[in-house]
Amino acid sequence: MLNFDLAVVGGGPAGMAAALKARESGIEKIIVLERAETLGGILEQCIHTGFGLHYFGEELSGPEYAGRFMKLLADTDIVVKTDTMVLDIASDNTVTAVNKKDGLLKINAKAVVLAMGCRERPRGALSIAGCRTSGIMTAGTAQKYVNIDGYMPGHEVVILGSGDIGLIMARRMTLEGAKVKMVCELMPYSGGLTRNIVQCLDDFGIPLKLSCTVVATHGKDRLEGVTIAKVDDKLQPIPGTEEYVPCDTLMLSVGLIPENELSKNAGLELDRVTNGPRVDEYRETEQKGVFACGNVLQVHDLVDYVTEESQIAGLGAAKYIKGEKVTGKCVYTEGINGVRYIVPQRINCETDADVKLYFRVGAVYNNAKIVVECNGNEILSKKKKKLCPGEMEYVTLKQSVISTLPADSKIIVRVEA
Amino acid sequence: MEKRELVCVACPLGCPITVTLDDNGAVTDVTGNTCKRGEAYAHTECTNPTRMLTTTVKVEGGNAYVVPVKSANPIPKDMMFQCMEVINKASVKAPVNIGDVVIKNILGTGVDIIATNYAD
Numbered sequence: 358m359l360n361f362d363l364a365v366v367g368g369g370p371a372g373m374a375a376a377l378k379a380r381e382s383g384i385e386k387i388i389v390l391e392r393a394e395t396l397g398g399i400l401e402q403c404i405h406t407g408f409g410l411h412y413f414g415e416e417l418s419g420p421e422y423a424g425r426f427m428k429l430l431a432d433t434d435i436v437v438k439t440d441t442m443v444l445d446i447a448s449d450n451t452v453t454a455v456n457k458k459d460g461l462l463k464i465n466a467k468a469v470v471l472a473m474g475c476r477e478r479p480r481g482a483l484s485i486a487g488c489r490t491s492g493i494m495t496a497g498t499a500q501k502y503v504n505i506d507g508y509m510p511g512h513e514v515v516i517l518g519s520g521d522i523g524l525i526m527a528r529r530m531t532l533e534g535a536k537v538k539m540v541c542e543l544m545p546y547s548g549g550l551t552r553n554i555v556q557c558l559d560d561f562g563i564p565l566k567l568s569c570t571v572v573a574t575h576g577k578d579r580l581e582g583v584t585i586a587k588v589d590d591k592l593q594p595i596p597g598t599e600e601y602v603p604c605d606t607l608m609l610s611v612g613l614i615p616e617n618e619l620s621k622n623a624g625l626e627l628d629r630v631t632n633g634p635r636v637d638e639y640r641e642t643e644q645k646g647v648f649a650c651g652n653v654l655q656v657h658d659l660v661d662y663v664t665e666e667s668q669i670a671g672l673g674a675a676k677y678i679k680g681e682k683v684t685g686k687c688v689y690t691e692g693i694n695g696v697r698y699i700v701p702q703r704i705n706c707e708t709d710a711d712v713k714l715y716f717r718v719g720a721v722y723n724n725a726k727i728v729v730e731c732n733g734n735e736i737l738s739k740k741k742k743k744l745c746p747g748e749m750e751y752v753t754l755k756q757s758v759i760s761t762l763p764a765d766s767k768i769i770v771r772v773e774a
Numbered sequence: 775m776e777k778r779e780l781v782c783v784a785c786p787l788g789c790p791i792t793v794t795l796d797d798n799g800a801v802t803d804v805t806g807n808t809c810k811r812g813e814a815y816a817h818t819e820c821t822n823p824t825r826m827l828t829t830t831v832k833v834e835g836g837n838a839y840v841v842p843v844k845s846a847n848p849i850p851k852d853m854m855f856q857c858m859e860v861i862n863k864a865s866v867k868a869p870v871n872i873g874d875v876v877i878k879n880i881l882g883t884g885v886d887i888i889a890t891n892y893a894d
Binding site: 404405406407410411416417418421424503504505506508529532533551552554555556560742743748 | 891
């Protein structure tokens with residue numbers, strides 16, 4: 358049995374930031390466990406720029422952003438174990454992991470930070486008719502083929518789903534000489550950031566077909582084409598609108614799912630909307646001493662926000678280990694009228710800092726107002742020129758306000774259109 | 775006078791910007807941006823649009839197949855494909871460090887192509 362103050366599961370941007378923040382907050386013995394051969398997580402294959410504008414005030418590529426934190430980690434004595442798979446987190450916060458060098462590892466940790474990130478929704482989740490031809494893959498898989506392994510997975514591409522990775526891959530494939538025929542999006546709005554529509558699609562004249570989906574794939578060994586169709590307001594394909602599009606590659610960018618197998622096995626309750634654990638303002642889950650941050654908690658648009666959230670979790674874990682973390686009566690958050698979820702789901706009444714409530718809306722709103730209220734009293738409101746599901750929003754609750762709210766009451770966040 | 779609606783791509787916030795141009799195509803007013811970067815973007819986008827270029831370069835004699843690179847500064851938007859041709863013909867010898875110049879002053883743009891990751 359190894360003894361550590363803090364065990365961090367995952368060495369991507371979330372895990373690295375949480376570990377570094379805990380160290381900065383005075384925690385001595387920290388271990389980071391990473392499944393891949395290197396730290397950095399998914400950033401290693403995100404070679405486009407746009408990372409770090411908020412956090413570093415510079416426009417970095419994914420590997421550069423990760424590299425900054427790897428360098429900071431290397432300058433500490435935080436133990437990093439790569440190529441190491443965590444198998445289990447027990448109710449007493451004992452972490453079981455395995456790797457080729459050490460064999461089975463049992464780590465006794467005072468606190469655990471979950472930072473496993475997320476994975477892409479696969480083809481199997483979509484039930485598209487067709488054979489299991491080659492040439493159908495998630496956008497992230499294609500991104501790895503092109504950016505890490507250095508080869509092109511196809512020449513004529515249709516992308517289903519307008520998530521950011523799909524948009525980024527539309528540009529990447531085009532730059533490398535492929536013909537990206539279209540991006541089909543089931544919803545009447547894009548799932549990705551507006552800037553990515555502009556610089557990945559508009560710049561190259563790639564059409565974005567909204568309210569449109571792929572209903573069938575064709576070909577036996579290799580993909581030969583897809584049938585697309587328009588969908589109605591119930592998202593069902595409209596008969597008679599089918600169109601055949603020849604292509605050898607179908608990339609899927611149809612959503613990300615937090616990777617919570619470990620959390621579920623540990624008995625943590627997951628939020629039905631975020632698919633991540635339910636947490637308090639320091640990202641402590643319902644299991645004492647277990648914290649969660651980054652895409653395992655809620656899927657973020659920007660790594661800068663992942664870093665920010667993970668520093669909150671790292672600080673929370675440090676406070677917990679030192680016995681300084683406030684726990685007790687809570688107030689609970691809830692999103693209604695277009696607000697799909699709120700993170701954190703609960704806030705300790707006696708919390709020691711201001712709390713940002715993060716959320717996403719369920720539709721596109723122009724010139725809307727975000728209203729926060731408790732027991733019918735408006736706490737604050739914020740005007741927004743534009744709200745869309747693809748972009749995470751937040752409002753900040755002052756600690757002085759939180760301390761006045763009655764215990765067990767509900768903080769409601771809603772959109773006023 | 776002409777008004778142009780843009781979405782700023784300077785950062786992921788994607789502010790909606792309205793640019794007013796006079797009859798000679800010169801920018802007279804920028805609204806909707808929330809930072810200086812946005813104002814600068816509006817000016818270049820209406821006069822000489824530029825983009826950051828990111829791609830990969832072949833690695834010789836290393837474990838990695840390719841190493842990611844970026845233009846150290848934005849390059850003219852209409853030169854992206856010409857630059858890609860040059861970059862796809864290039865290769866680097868391992869080891870490579872973050873910030874190493876892979877191609878100096880690509881196609882006379884005054885912009886270097888630099889490595890954005892390690893490769894050994």
